[in-house]
Every structure is written in structure tokens, then in C-alpha cells.
Amino acid sequence: MAGPAKITTKEQVEEFLNSYDDFLFDCDGVLWQGDQLLPYAAETLDLLRSKGKRLIFVTNNSTKSRQAYTKKFAKLGITVTAEEIFGSAYSSAIYLSKVVKLPKDKKVLVLGEAGIEEELASEGIQYVGGTDPSLRRDIAPEDYDKIVPDPSIGCVLCGLDLHINYLKLSMALINLQVPETIFLATNIDSTYPTNGKLFPGAGTMSAPLILASKRQPISLGKPSQAMMDCIKAKFDFAPARACMVGDRLDTDMRFGVEGGLGTLFVLTGVNTEADVLAADAPVAVKNYMSKLGDIYEILKN
Ligand SMILES: O=C(O)[C@H](O)[C@H](O)COP(=O)(O)O
Ligand SMILES: [Mg+2]
Numbered sequence: 297m298a299g300p301a302k303i304t305t306k307e308q309v310e311e312f313l314n315s316y317d318d319f320l321f322d323c324d325g326v327l328w329q330g331d332q333l334l335p336y337a338a339e340t341l342d343l344l345r346s347k348g349k350r351l352i353f354v355t356n357n358s359t360k361s362r363q364a365y366t367k368k369f370a371k372l373g374i375t376v377t378a379e380e381i382f383g384s385a386y387s388s389a390i391y392l393s394k395v396v397k398l399p400k401d402k403k404v405l406v407l408g409e410a411g412i413e414e415e416l417a418s419e420g421i422q423y424v425g426g427t428d429p430s431l432r433r434d435i436a437p438e439d440y441d442k443i444v445p446d447p448s449i450g451c452v453l454c455g456l457d458l459h460i461n462y463l464k465l466s467m468a469l470i471n472l473q474v475p476e477t478i479f480l481a482t483n484i485d486s487t488y489p490t491n492g493k494l495f496p497g498a499g500t501m502s503a504p505l506i507l508a509s510k511r512q513p514i515s516l517g518k519p520s521q522a523m524m525d526c527i528k529a530k531f532d533f534a535p536a537r538a539c540m541v542g543d544r545l546d547t548d549m550r551f552g553v554e555g556g557l558g559t560l561f562v563l564t565g566v567n568t569e570a571d572v573l574a575a576d577a578p579v580a581v582k583n584y585m586s587k588l589g590d591i592y593e594i595l596k597n
Pocket of ligand 2: 322323324325326542543544565
């Protein structure tokens with residue numbers, strides 16, 4: 297099988313665009329780095345919309361809810377509705393409400409930010425932890441007695457927590473030692489690409505709990521096909537006419553390939569050109585480009 301093809305000419309861009317009706321976009325490392333929009337990303341999205349293409353935004357970043365993401369897009373000058381966004385926080389909330397059917401008297405202990413809390417609330421699910429300011433402190437001697445399994449906690453859910461600490465990890469572990477407590481992760485990305493660097497990813501939040509509890513979480517973010525099935529059910533697209541655009545081989549590209557979609561890889565995030573072209577690359581990518589914005593830039597020249 298021919299290796300990944302780098303798209304650099306007008307003909308290649310047109311052939312690529314004519315191959316797909318639906319585009320699933322990763323966000324961090326594809327559209328933006330942190331709050332910095334990547335070059336010509338907005339123009340490319342507009343161009344795709346003008347050609348009647350459907351856009352779906354699939355991010356593993358659980359720090360924001362779909363509503364919060366519509367505001368981030370707007371701040372960057374891009375109009376996107378909450379309906380077009382499918383994040384790992386939403387995926388986790390849907391899994392708890394529709395698949396697990398978490399009893400109403402049970403709460404979720406959250407290790408993560410407001411995105412998870414808002415999506416759980418939108419599914420009528422109670423939670424503790426998360427952004428609770430009383431937990432943003434060092435553990436105190438009396439905590440070792442006070443922290444006990446809480447029977448009202450039915451699940452521990454781990455996402456990217458920018459305020460992680462020993463106290464939260466302790467509460468989570470003590471509750472995970474109760475076998476009935478469900479262990480979930482919004483995603484297990486090892487790193488978080490922002491500001492041109494790689495910071496600890498959401499996976500580094502659940503890793504200490506995996507080590508200490510000897511339990512593995514169910515991950516609801518890319519490359520989980522449970523997430524893909526939800527997206528297919530909601531958007532009802534033909535996989536062969538849909539393309540997953542991402543900056544990460546082990547999440548975005550695996551997600552697309554295992555879902556039967558086409559793939560476009562961009563070099564503005566986690567993995568490099570060498571990673572994509574490597575004989576032992578974790579997944580075979582169909583096409584790649586230096587950046588998403590090349591679609592607009594190549595066509596306008
Ligand atoms: O650690 C994380 O959560 C991820 O690095 C990050 O959020 C990835 O987001 P995505 O690239 O899927 O938009
Ligand atoms: Mg990404």
C-alpha cells in the first residue's frame with residue numbers, strides 16, 4: 297500500500313475535497329494551539345462550508361463544554377454551533393446517562409475542569425470535586441482520617457485537570473478501592489499540545505490512579521469507537537465519504553481509520569512528518585499536510 301501522500305498542489309487539494317462530504321476536525325494542534333488560531337484555519341473552514349461540506353468538531357479536550365467551545369470559536373472569529381461539537385466531556389456524560397444509566401442518587405467524583413461539570417449537569421448527573429475551590433489545597437494530617445469511601449459516589453471520572461493535587465488523587469483512590477465504583481476517563485492523551493510545546497495530557501491524571509488501584513478506566517475520548525458510534529448515530533454520515541482531520545496518530549488517526557473514515561494528518565501539533573512516514577507508524581494515514589490552512593492557501597494562489 298502506498299504511504300501517506302503529502303498534499304501540496306491545487307489538483308491534490310481539489311481531489312481531496314471532492315472525496316469527502318463530512319469533515320471531523322480535531323481542535324488542539326489542528327485549529328489552534330491554546331488560544332492561538334493556526335494560520336488560515338478559519339478561512340479553510342469557511343471555504344469548506346461554502347462548498348457545502350458538513351463540519352463536526354471532535355476534541356478530546358474536556359476542560360470546556362460544547363457551550364464553552366462555541367464561545368472560544370466566536371472569540372477566534374469562527375461561528376460554530378454547540379450541535380457541531382462533540383467533546384470527550386460530552387461523550388462521557390452521554391455514556392453515564394444513556395449507557396451506564398447512573399442512578400439519580402449517585403454522584404460522579406470529577407478530576408477535571410468546568411467542561412466536565414457542565415456536560416454532566418446538562419445530562420442531569422450530580423458531581424463532586426472538579427473545580428470545587430475547597431479541594432485546591434495541600435492535604436492536611438486530619439484528611440487521612442476524614443477521607444473514606446463515599447457510598448453516594450458511583451463513578452470517578454478523570455479528565456485534563458489543571459489543578460490536580462494529592463488530595464484529589466487520594467479521594468479518587470479511596471473511592472476506586474470500592475469495586476462497584478465505575479472508573480472512567482474522558483481521554484488518556486499522554487500530552488497536551490499548546491503554545492508550541494507539549495504539556496502533561498489528561499492521561500497523566502488517571503495514570504497515578506491506574507498504578508495505585510490496579511484498575512483500568514474506560515476512556516470515552518478518541519480513539520474510543522464508543523465515541524465514534526455516538527457520533528455516527530448523531531450525524532448519520534457515510535464513513536467512506538467522511539474525513540478525520542487530526543494532529544495525533546494514536547488518537548485522531550486511529551479514531552478515523554478504525555471508524556472506516558478517510559484521514560488527513562496535519563503537522564501543527566503532536567506528531568511530526570517523520571512519525572507519519574515511519575514504517576512502524578501506529579496507524580496508516582492516507583493524506584497529510586503541513587497545516588490545515590494549506591487547503592485555503594493552495595487554492596487561493
Ligand atoms: O490532554 C488532553 O486532554 C489532550 O491533549 C487535548 O486535550 C487534546 O485535544 P484535541 O487535540 O483532541 O482537541
Ligand atoms: Mg489534537
